[in-house]
Amino acid sequence: MTYCVGLRLRAGLVMLSDTRTNAGVDNIARFKKMQVFEDAGERSICILAAGNLSVTQSVIAQLEADIDHVRAGGRGECILTTETIYSAALLAGQVMRDIQQRDSSSIMAQGAAADATLLFGGQRRGGELRLFQIYSAGNFIEAGDDTPYLQIGEHKYGKPILDRVIRPETTIEEAIKAVLVSMDSTLRSNLSVGMPLDLCVIRGGELSHKELRIEADHPEFRQISDSWAASLRQAFNNLPNIKI
């Protein structure tokens, strides 16, 4: 499985993914699930992927091929040239639909699941920060102020902390801590989600991204994980007793 989370805040986009994939518990591997597509100063897009790896890799490969084609002077559009981020998400949704149409019945005939979902976040020059969740059918939903975050994969373990702390006005620094704590809870409770992590931040208006690979021995991540565990224990000890 996978756990990916994306936040659309006033200050920017914060996206985090793990790197574990598994076909059964005896076939575990490490794949990057985060891809950044950027035309610096013009637009920056970050895509996180969950679900059938052959499907999500095919979608990413096709999006890359389209970019190469357009950059080489070919006709048509790619996610870096559409008028808006919304149209870029539409395009990614169409690619998802095409791959599903090509592959899903054969995959399912083998008894495997072809489901795949993407978190698609980005900003173009002159546009707003946008964050979409694209489904297997190519349709999508968008994060807004009421729900500023989207999750794909093993999302339940790490949802409570996001529900408690994430607001549209949350700062990037707070948001990074929140997604890391959300991931930390998921890592502890579900073996199918694993280190290392990939973190991407696209600050509003910068039209470029910052990316960080967080390995298991990353000192600040370890500190966050340990400090959170200790604080929870202390918070827990301070709770009042219930009489029964």
Added chain:
Amino acid sequence: MTYCVGLRLRAGLVMLSDTRTNAGVDNIARFKKMQVFEDAGERSICILAAGNLSVTQSVIAQLEADIDHVRAGGRGECILTTETIYSAALLAGQVMRDIQQRDSSSIMAQGAAADATLLFGGQRRGGELRLFQIYSAGNFIEAGDDTPYLQIGEHKYGKPILDRVIRPETTIEEAIKAVLVSMDSTLRSNLSVGMPLDLCVIRGGELSHKELRIEADHPEFRQISDSWAASLRQAFNNLPNIKI
């Protein structure tokens, strides 16, 4: 849906269930999912149920009917008369299997799910504290020192806190707080789990139970919920920043 959790500690059994059931989001109701069967001083058993309500109610009704039958001098056994708690769980598993055989194909023919699971915890005079999770097929697993808790229904939201604080030597008082915090996180993140709650404690060797219905305005539960939220916020504020 449902969220039920049971702990098997050195000190006793702690079991907690919500009361929300739903057939679609437009058909929400309140049903007690906790049943206690007791022959005080001899044995005490607490059963929590998740899944198809018609199935779990049928199982409970049959277990009650068997008890009535035996108490009226009828032949055969019931969960209060089997030699051990293990045999009582076997008996409940057999009832589950019988009900599934009778009902599940018709339920599934209507497009509904017949899955059901039980947490079955108890102690008999002279025996150990036991806690089982009984599946739709009537088979079951048992909690042990390595994993002293079992969950059924919407278990993922509330799992991280249990992983962090529950050990076999956890006291009953701490355990009650832990299951309430686990439930609180689930209630905040999943609408299909709802107040009021039912809490049952069977202390080791007492062979009797204590039960508490916790309504939404229960003052200590509100205090736990609010204090936990405030502590998490504070713990969160104290986390170190990650540079990117």
